Amino acid sequence: xxxxxxxxxxxxxxxxxxxxxxxxxxxxxxxxxxxxxxxxxxxxxxxxxxxxxxxxxxxxxxxxxxxxxxxxxxxxxxxxxxxxxxxxxxxxxxxxxxxxxxxxxxxxxxxxxxxxxxxxxxxxxxxxxxxxxxxxxxxxxxxxxxxxxxxxxxxxxxxxxxxxxxxxxxxxxxxxxxxxxxxxxxxxxxxxxxxxxxxxxxxxxxxxxxxxxxxxxxxxxxxxxxxxxxxxxxxxxxxxxxxxxxxxxxxxxxxxxxxxxxxxxxxxxxxxxxxxxxxxxxxxxxxxxxxxxxxxxxxxxxxxxxxxxxxxxxxxxxxxxxxxxxxxxxxxxxxxxxxxxxxxxxxxxxxxxxxxxxxxxxxxxxxxxxxxxxxxxxxxxxxxxxxxxxxxxxxxxxxxxxxxxxxxxxxxxxxxxxxxxxxxxxxxxxxxxxxxxxxxxxxxxxxxxxxxxxxxxxxxxxxxxxxxxxx
Amino acid sequence: xxxxxxxxxxxxxxxxxxxxxxxxxxxxxxxxxxxxxxxxxxxxxxxxxxxxxxxxxxxxxxxxxxxxxxxxxxxxxxxxxxxxxxxxxxxxxxxxxxxxxxxxxxxxxxxxxxxxxxxxxxxxxxxxxxxxxxxxxxxxxxxxxxxxxxxxxxxxxxxxxxxxxxxxxxxxxxxxxxxxxxxxxxxxxxxxxxxxxxxxxxxxxxxxxxxxxxxxxxxxxxxxxxxxxxxxxxxxxxxxxxxxxxxxxxxxxxxxxxxxxxxxxxxxxxxxxxxxxxxxxxxxxxxxxxxxxxxxxxxxxxxxxxxxxxxxxxxxxxxxxxxxxxxxxxxxxxxxxxxxxxxxxxxxxxxxxxxxxxxxxxxxxxxxxxxxxxxxxxxxxxxxxxxxxxxxxxxxxxxxxxxxxxxxxxxxxxxxxxxxxxxxxxxxxxxxxxxxxxxxxxxxxxxxxxxxxxxxxxxxxxxxxxxxxxx
Numbered sequence: 001x002x003x004x005x006x007x008x009x010x011x012x013x014x015x016x017x018x019x020x021x022x023x024x025x026x027x028x029x030x031x032x033x034x035x036x037x038x039x040x041x042x043x044x045x046x047x048x049x050x051x052x053x054x055x056x057x058x059x060x061x062x063x064x065x066x067x068x069x070x071x072x073x074x075x076x077x078x079x080x081x082x083x084x085x086x087x088x089x090x091x092x093x094x095x096x097x098x099x100x101x102x103x104x105x106x107x108x109x110x111x112x113x114x115x116x117x118x119x120x121x122x123x124x125x126x127x128x129x130x131x132x133x134x135x136x137x138x139x140x141x142x143x144x145x146x147x148x149x150x151x152x153x154x155x156x157x158x159x160x161x162x163x164x165x166x167x168x169x170x171x172x173x174x175x176x177x178x179x180x181x182x183x184x185x186x187x188x189x190x191x192x193x194x195x196x197x198x199x200x201x202x203x204x205x206x207x208x209x210x211x212x213x214x215x216x217x218x219x220x221x222x223x224x225x226x227x228x229x230x231x232x233x234x235x236x237x238x239x240x241x242x243x244x245x246x247x248x249x250x251x252x253x254x255x256x257x258x259x260x261x262x263x264x265x266x267x268x269x270x271x272x273x274x275x276x277x278x279x280x281x282x283x284x285x286x287x288x289x290x291x292x293x294x295x296x297x298x299x300x301x302x303x304x305x306x307x308x309x310x311x312x313x314x315x316x317x318x319x320x321x322x323x324x325x326x327x328x329x330x331x332x333x334x335x336x337x338x339x340x341x342x343x344x345x346x347x348x349x350x351x352x353x354x355x356x357x358x359x360x361x362x363x364x365x366x367x368x369x370x371x372x373x374x375x376x377x378x379x380x381x382x383x384x385x386x387x388x389x390x391x392x393x394x395x396x397x398x399x400x401x402x403x404x405x406x407x408x409x410x411x412x413x414x415x416x417x418x419x420x421x422x423x424x425x426x427x428x429x430x431x432x433x434x435x436x437x438x439x440x441x442x443x444x445x446x447x448x449x450x451x452x453x454x455x456x457x458x459x460x461x462x463x464x465x466x467x468x469x470x471x
Numbered sequence: 472x473x474x475x476x477x478x479x480x481x482x483x484x485x486x487x488x489x490x491x492x493x494x495x496x497x498x499x500x501x502x503x504x505x506x507x508x509x510x511x512x513x514x515x516x517x518x519x520x521x522x523x524x525x526x527x528x529x530x531x532x533x534x535x536x537x538x539x540x541x542x543x544x545x546x547x548x549x550x551x552x553x554x555x556x557x558x559x560x561x562x563x564x565x566x567x568x569x570x571x572x573x574x575x576x577x578x579x580x581x582x583x584x585x586x587x588x589x590x591x592x593x594x595x596x597x598x599x600x601x602x603x604x605x606x607x608x609x610x611x612x613x614x615x616x617x618x619x620x621x622x623x624x625x626x627x628x629x630x631x632x633x634x635x636x637x638x639x640x641x642x643x644x645x646x647x648x649x650x651x652x653x654x655x656x657x658x659x660x661x662x663x664x665x666x667x668x669x670x671x672x673x674x675x676x677x678x679x680x681x682x683x684x685x686x687x688x689x690x691x692x693x694x695x696x697x698x699x700x701x702x703x704x705x706x707x708x709x710x711x712x713x714x715x716x717x718x719x720x721x722x723x724x725x726x727x728x729x730x731x732x733x734x735x736x737x738x739x740x741x742x743x744x745x746x747x748x749x750x751x752x753x754x755x756x757x758x759x760x761x762x763x764x765x766x767x768x769x770x771x772x773x774x775x776x777x778x779x780x781x782x783x784x785x786x787x788x789x790x791x792x793x794x795x796x797x798x799x800x801x802x803x804x805x806x807x808x809x810x811x812x813x814x815x816x817x818x819x820x821x822x823x824x825x826x827x828x829x830x831x832x833x834x835x836x837x838x839x840x841x842x843x844x845x846x847x848x849x850x851x852x853x854x855x856x857x858x859x860x861x862x863x864x865x866x867x868x869x870x871x872x873x874x875x876x877x878x879x880x881x882x883x884x885x886x887x888x889x890x891x892x893x894x895x896x897x898x899x900x901x902x903x904x905x906x907x908x909x910x911x912x913x914x915x916x917x918x919x920x921x922x923x924x925x926x927x928x929x930x931x932x933x934x935x936x937x938x939x940x941x942x
Contacts, residue, residue: 032541042537068501
C-alpha cells in the first residue's frame with residue numbers, strides 16, 4: 001500500500017509532485033510569495049549536489065568566486081540583448097534605509113554583467129587567460145507562476161563564466177562543460193539526457209549559441225537541465241575586455257557561461273520518485289543507509305554502526321519512539337537507498353533484513369556476511385538500475401513526427417521527446433507552439449533530418465530537432 | 472626586504488590592510504558601491520572556514536536550511552525592537568519587473584523574522600523540540616562606510632536559529648554555541664579571544680542578552696568576532712510559536728540565534744599578517760604547501776607530489792614562467808604556511824629547503840627524511856606558534872583603567888583591551904564614547920570589579936567590563 005500522504009503519480013502527477021516535496025520535507029512555501037524554504041532534507045541534498053558537481057568543476061581547472069548580489073541599472077544595460085531578455089523579470093532595489101538610491105539596483109537574475117565588468121578590470125595580457133571562474137549562489141527572477149525546485153522567484157544555482165584568448169578555446173570550453181554536466185546527470189543523478197543546440201528563438205539572451213541538456217520526466221514533460229553558452233565577443237565588446245596578444249595587438253576576449261540549478265532536485269523527484277515518495281540514487285543521497293532497530297538489538301546495531309562508520313558509508317539510526325511501520329514509510333518517503341532492519345526475531349536466526357528502495361525488495365542475509373561489500377554491491381546495482389530504468393522509459397517515450405497532426409496525436413496521447421525535421425524558421429516554432437503547446441528542445445547537430453521536408457510547413461528540412469512540452 | 476606592494480604595517484595600518492587584501496587577491500571592490508568581489512583566494516578561504524565550522528555545528532546536532540533572501544515589510548515589523556534596530560539600514564525591493572509590488576520587501580539584514588515565521592508553522596508539540604537549524608548565506612546592511620571583510624553592504628555569514636521547550640535549554644544552547652565559536656577561533660584561526668556579555672546598550676536588537684567573543688587586532692583595535700543571543704520568548708510571542716507541552720498546556724517556545732561572518736578573514740589578516748602579506752594558520756589554509764622547482768628537478772618534484780597527495784596534504788606546484796624571487800614573494804603574500812624549494816644545487820647535495828611562513832625561517836633537510844612527518848610537525852608548530860604569539864600580544868595590550876584620564880592616556884598611547892569597573896549605567900557608556908571613542912566590549916561575568924567605584928562616574932561599581940576602540 002502506497003503512502004497515504006501521497007497522491008498516486010498516475011492519478012494526478014502535479015499533485016503527486018507537491019505531495020512528495022512536502023512529505024519528504026525537501027521544501028516548504030514561505031510567507032514570501034513565490035519563494036520556498038529549503039528544509040534540512042532539501043538543503044542537505046542541494047549541498048551534496050553542490051559538493052559533487054563542484055569537484056568535477058575543480059578537476060577541470062575551475063575556481064570559485066563570489067560576486068555581489070546587486071547589479072546597477074547602468075551596468076545591466078550595457079549588453080542590449082541580455083537586458084531585453086531579463087528586464088521584465090528582475091526585482092529592483094530602489095531604497096537603502098530611508099533614502100532613495102541615486103541609481104536603482106537589480107537583484108541578479110544572472111551575473112554575466114558583473115563577471116564581465118570584473119574581467120575588464122583584471123584581464124591585461126594573453127598570459128592571464130583563460131580565466132575559469134564559477135559561483136554558487138541564488139538568483140532572482142520575478143516569475144508569475146511558481147513551483148518548488150522548478151520555477152521560483154529565488155532559486156539556487158551555479159554559473160560558470162570564463163574568458164579565453166581565442167574563439168576555439170572558448171568553444172571548446174562550451175562543449176567541455178556540457179560534457180561535465182552530462183557526466184554528472186548520468187553518473188550521479190542517474191538521469192539520461194539528450195544534448196544539442198538551442199534554436200535562435202530558444203537560446204540564451206546575449207549568446208551566440210546555447211548548448212543544452214534535456215531530460216524527460218515520468219509524465220513525458222521535458223526539463224531543460226543544464227545549459228552552456230558561447231558568447232563570442234558580444235560581452236567583451238560591450239564591457240571592454242581587451243588583452244595584449246602574443247603579437248602585441250589588442251584583442252577582445254572570447255567568453256562562455258554555463259549553469260545548472262536546483263531544478264536538478266525537481267528532476268530527481270520526477271524521474272525516480274514513486275507513490276512511496278522520493279527515490280535517491282546512492283551516489284547523490286546524503287544518507288545512504290538507515291538502520292531501524294526492532295526490540296532489544298543494541299549490540300548488533302552498535303556493531304553495524306562501527307562497520308559503516310569505518311567504511312565511510314553515511315547512515316542514520318532511527319531510534320525515535322515511532323512504530324516500525326512509521327519508520328519504514330518515513331525512510332521510503334525520504335528516498336534513502338537502503339534500509340537495514342535489525343529485528344529481534346531475525347537476529348535469533350542470525351539474520352538481518354536489507355531493503356532496497358528502488359525495487360522495494362527485502363533481502364534477508366546472515367548478519368555474518370561481509371556487510372560493506374554487500375551494501376556497496378547493492379548501491380551500485382541501485383545506481384545502474386535507476387539509470388537504465390529511466391533510459392528505457394525515455395526511449396519508449398521518444399517519438400517521431402512527420403506532419404502537424406503527428407505532433408497533435410502524440411501530445412494528446414502520451415507526450416515525450418518528439419523528433420521531427422525542421423526548416424529552420426522561427427515562424428514554424430511559433431505556429432507549433434500556438435497549436436499544440438510544443439516547443440523546440442534542441443537541434444541534434446550530429447543527426448541528419450529524418451525527412452526531407454519540415455514537419456510543420458513542408459519546406460525543405462535543415463535540421464533534426466527534438467520537440468516537447470516543457471516545464 | 473618586505474613586499475614592495477605592501478605599506479609597512481607599523482607605518483600606516485589601514486593602508487597596510489588594504490594592500491594585503493589586494494596583493495593576496497582575497498577581494499576587490501566591485502562596481503556596486505560598498506560591495507566586494509571575493510576573488511578565488513578569498514572565496515577558497517571562506518569556503519574552507521565554512522567547511523570546518525559547519526562540521527563543528529553538525530557535531531553539535533545542527534542542520535542547515537535555506538530561507539528566502541527577502542522579508543515582507545509586515546513580517547519584519549512584527550518584533551518591534553528588531554525592526555527599530557535594522558530599519559535604518561535595509562535595502563528595499565519595491566518593483567518586480569515593471570510592476571510596483573503591493574508590499575515592499577527588504578533584503579534580509581538577518582533572518583530571525585523568517586525563521587520565526589517558519590517555526591510558527593512547524594512547531595506543534597514538545598516532541599518537535601529542540602529544532603537546531605543554521606544557514607550559510609549573505610545578508611545586506613546599507614552601511615555608509617565600508618571596508619573589505621570588516622564592513623560591507625553585502626557580507627557572508629552564518630546564522631543559527633534554534634527553538635527550545637524551556638528557557639534552561641535555550642540558555643544552555645546560547646552558551647554552548649559561544650564555546651563552539653571559541654574553539655574555532657582558538658584552534659582553527661589561532662586567534663585568542665575574550666568572552667562575555669554585551670551591555671544593554673550594545674546587545675542585539677530583540678535579544679534578552681547577547682554573549683560575545685572579542686578579538687584584538689595588531690593595532691590594538693577590537694573586533695566583535697562572534698555573538699550568541701538568548702531571545703527568551705520575545706520572538707515566539709511576536710510570531711506565535713506555541714507548542715503543546717507534556718502537561719497538555721500550550722507554551723510559547725524559547726529561542727536563540729548566533730552568528731559569525733567573513734569578518735573572520737579580516738581578523739586573520741589583522742592578527743597574523745605582516746609586511747610580507749597574509750599569514751594563514753595551517754588548519755584553515757586551503758593550500759598548506761607550495762612547491763617551487765628551480766632548474767631541472769621534475770623527478771624530485773613528482774616524487775614529492777606523490778608523497779603529499781597520498782598524505783592528503785593540499786599543495787600546489789608553482790610552475791609558472793616567473794622568477795624564483797617572484798614566486799617566493801607571491802607564496803608569502805598569499806600566506807601559504809610552508810614552501811618547499813627544490814633547487815638543482817641543493818638536490819645535488821641531497822637536500823631540499825623548507826620555508827615556514829610564520830617565522831620566515833629556511834630549514835635545509837635531506838630529501839630522504841620522512842617528509843610527511845616533518846611537514847605535519849612544522850604545521851603543528853606554526854599553528855601553536857601563531858596562537859601563542861597573538862595571545863602574548865593580546866595580554867601585553869590588555870590594560871586597566873581606574874579613572875577617565877586612564878582611558879584617555881591608554882587610547883592616546885597604545886589602544887587595546889581596557890579592563891575597568893562600571894556602575895552599569897548607559898550614561899557612563901555614552902560619556903566615555905563621546906570623550907574618547909571607547910565603547911564597552913563585554914561584561915566579564917565571572918570576574919569581580921577591579922575597583923569598588925565606576926571608573927567613569929565614581930558611583931558604586933557593579934561589573935568588570937572590557938572596553939576598547941572597535942571596528
